Amino acid sequence: MTLTFATYNIQFGLGQDGKFDTSRIADAVAEADIVCFQEVVQGWPRDDFEDQAATIAGRLNYFYVFGSTFDVDGSFRDEAGKVVNRRRTFGNMVASRWPISASRTLHLRKKPSPGVFDLQRCAVEAIVELPSGPxxxxxxxxxxxxxxxxxxxxxxxxxxxxxxxxxxxxxxxPHPLPPDSAFDWTEGLPFVPAPNSAILAGDFNCRPTSEEYAHLCGDPHPKHGRARHYDQLVDTWVVSGHEEEGVSTIYTREGDYKIDHVLVTDDLAAKVTGSRVATEVTASDHYPIFVEFDL
Known part of the structure; x- marks a missing residue:
């Protein structure tokens, strides 16, 4: 099967024209079968308290999971004194044409930066049930x-x-009680272990020349590109035939400013058939990256 994958930092729906439009975010990546989104928000006044994850998934008609890097109070009391519970969240999302059988959210370490704007970060894991396997x-x-x-x-x-x-x-x-028992905690749900094949995608905020990128993809080697260990990943941009740099994934920077990446395990690297940065898309300050796989 052919799989089209995309990753997109949507800047909470704010386009290069200064307007919020979550629908055009979804339309920009509608050709993709699986999409990783970053900077997705829910419950913020600036975009009328929209649940952007639900809006995007609904427009694509995709399954989705969302994980918040932080969750803060946005509640209030109405005129009658009744508490209206509302949360303001910010995080990452995976949307898929096929079901997502399980998901976890990993909160990444945050060092305090007194007096400096910073954010809690996370990674959202989704096990997608592709027709070719999870x-x-x-x-x-x-x-x-x-x-x-x-x-x-x-x-x-x-x-x-x-x-x-x-x-x-x-x-x-399975739960030890019979599946038809009222006390069957799992209700007959089937679960399988996480598959070996994996894609890590998103806004890494670092270029291929960085130490962080080398930690994920291996140290530069004069003859072999990257000297990788068994527990490191492959950049789909490079195996598609591109140089590591020479393109920007954010419109305010030109040239060598590729900070959005799609990395894969070895078994998937051999199945990459192409990759491109969609610099014509103006719905966010970042451009979406598309990767084609022949699975």
Whole structure:
């Protein structure tokens, strides 16, 4: 089967024209079968308290999971004194043409930065049930402040991704009570362990020349591109035939400013057939990246 994958930092729906429009975000990546989104928000006044995850998934008619990096209070009392519960969230999302059988959210380490704007970060894991077999997909957004903030985050991601297949399923075995029992906690839900194949995608806030990128993809080698360990990933942009740099994924920077990446495990690297940065899309300050796979 042919799989079209995309990753897109949507800047909470704010386009290059200064307008909020979540629908055009979804339309920009409608050709993709699986999409990782970053900077997705729910319950903020600036866009009329929209649940952007639900809006995007609804317009695409896709399955989705959303994980918030932070969740803060947006509640109030109405004129009658009744509490109206509302949360303001910000995080990452995975949307898929096919069902997502299980999901987890990994909160990445945050170093406090007194007096400096910073955010809690996370990675959202989704096990997507492709017709060709299950695959793990991670949508992430790393810290923007400094390499010292990002390095603990990429260390956690690397460990998390390669440990996942050995941790078992969300539920390791059927409940001991009969499936038709009213006390069957699992209600007959089938779960399988995480597959080995994985895609890590998102806004890494670092270029291929960075130490953080090398920690994920291997150190530069004069003859072999990257000298990787067994627990490191492959950049789909490079295996598509591109140089590591020479393109920007954010419209305010020109040339070598590729900070959005799609990385895969070895088995998927051999199945990449193409990749492109959609610089014609203006719905966010970032451009979406598309990757084609022949599975």
């Amino acid at each position: 695959i793990r997909v991670y949508s992430t957004h790393l810290g923007h402040q400094a390499p010292s903030h990002r390095m603990p985050q990429v260390e956690a991601l690397r460990e998390y991704i390669f440990r996942a297949p050995y941790e078992g399923a969300p539920i390791d075995a």
